[in-house]
Amino acid sequence: MAAKVVKGLEVAKPKREELAGKVKALVAKGVTPKLAVILAGSSEASKVYAQSKQKVAEPLGIQFELHIKPDNVSTDELTALIDQLNADPKVHGILVELPLPKGISKEQVMNRLDPKKDVDGVHPFNRGYLLGGQEDLALVPATPKSCLELIKSTGVTIEGANVAVLGRGDTVGRPLTSLLINRGATVTVCHSKTKNIDAIIKNSDIVVAAIGKAGYVKPEWLTAKQVIIDVGINALPDGGITGDVDPKAVDIVAFVTPVPGGVGSLTTTIIMDNLLDAIRLQGL
């Protein structure tokens, strides 16, 4: 039986309606949510990501401000810009597109963000709160939060579920592990050194693949009742993209997210959700 394909936009749409309502209420209170995005350097992918944020923000009533800096921008210029945005009471959220140009200290840039305006949860303060289990104080990175929303949308119970998280990176694997542990899942974090990954996956109710290898998760590791969240974005020779999970998964499991059109189609909406969380943390 074919799996239900869990599309990012299907989860994003009701979320956007909810957000538009919240924005309206904030505007009525005199607070017009505003997101500032910093785009440093000439990465085409980053440019597309920044534009997609603008496209999602504006119909929701969220103001969008793009700051473009050249490839030869210095760390000092970027931190000065961040200081200015931190101090601007009309800016509620700041997002720095990655990767930064060569020679820029990512750490210095990210640590300069006001943690309460850090809408992609990259500041050590936000990571510390999230990973320490104090989610109410944290702004949560958008990709793991999107994974969680996609899992929730299937209706499958997270509490008590065995979840395999493939990948131990600081943008997906680690923060998602924390979110899942907080919701009562039994999480096994797998990575390149893991033995018997097939057995671990077979024994899991939910599998999140964020390992960055095309088709890494094999059909024979999968079973009928599973939820598969595919975070992988791997380039294909023809210019397309594919996920970390073999496409045949759709014939085996209960729920699977497509690539493209899965996790990636929800993250921008989640950034806007985080912007409203940021406004709450700012006491507005």
Place this chain on the structure above:
Amino acid sequence: MAAKVVKGLEVAKPKREELAGKVKALVAKGVTPKLAVILAGSSEASKVYAQSKQKVAEPLGIQFELHIKPDNVSTDELTALIDQLNADPKVHGILVELPLPKGISKEQVMNRLDPKKDVDGVHPFNRGYLLGGQEDLALVPATPKSCLELIKSTGVTIEGANVAVLGRGDTVGRPLTSLLINRGATVTVCHSKTKNIDAIIKNSDIVVAAIGKAGYVKPEWLTAKQVIIDVGINALPDGGITGDVDPKAVDIVAFVTPVPGGVGSLTTTIIMDNLLDAIRLQGL
């Protein structure tokens, strides 16, 4: 065959010799390491912990300064004391004994610490760095660091090992998971909602129990080659303490830490190790 009992003091002793040598070198450079401990309220256990730090520190050549505050101390008084210690260039490490008296905001107190003097790794900055995988920038909480040292002392390989971490708390389970993931272990975080915990433990090469229930880990869940680290400290009716692992484990597994005399006997030494890490992070 009986397991090797891994005593905390056996690991602490060579560590202390190493630390004494490092302290001597620092003193020769004009830096005499100094630890300040804040003991707020009348908890007897906290008093004992503070005293044991003094007993370990002084023979190593580390200066020790105890600040005692009454049960009715205010959050403001504590943060003012921390400000003073943060600003004192002769103080390299600050540790606040827990629990704090009722009515005190633990978060406000801990967040006030200079992250670079936070020798038990409780500040969100240190948690963020550790849990995000940037250990070189972090001061690591002493208990999980002790667990790691005890595992290392057995000679069992961590990379590729299946490790069950029982407990998802912010003082042991979560930070230890991060330390183990960084070293290539495949970690399964188990807790009260976990199904088939027996099967997960049976399938693990290393088990760390930090769940706070006397004798929770049953002998029939254990196998011959395992390393068992018992972090539990549970009161017995006769006034003694016992761990989270059934004492019969010693007849089954390869290595087991005793309670008392295991993890707890190493943590104070690890605090001193962290003090030297703090001095390094302070650029001294």
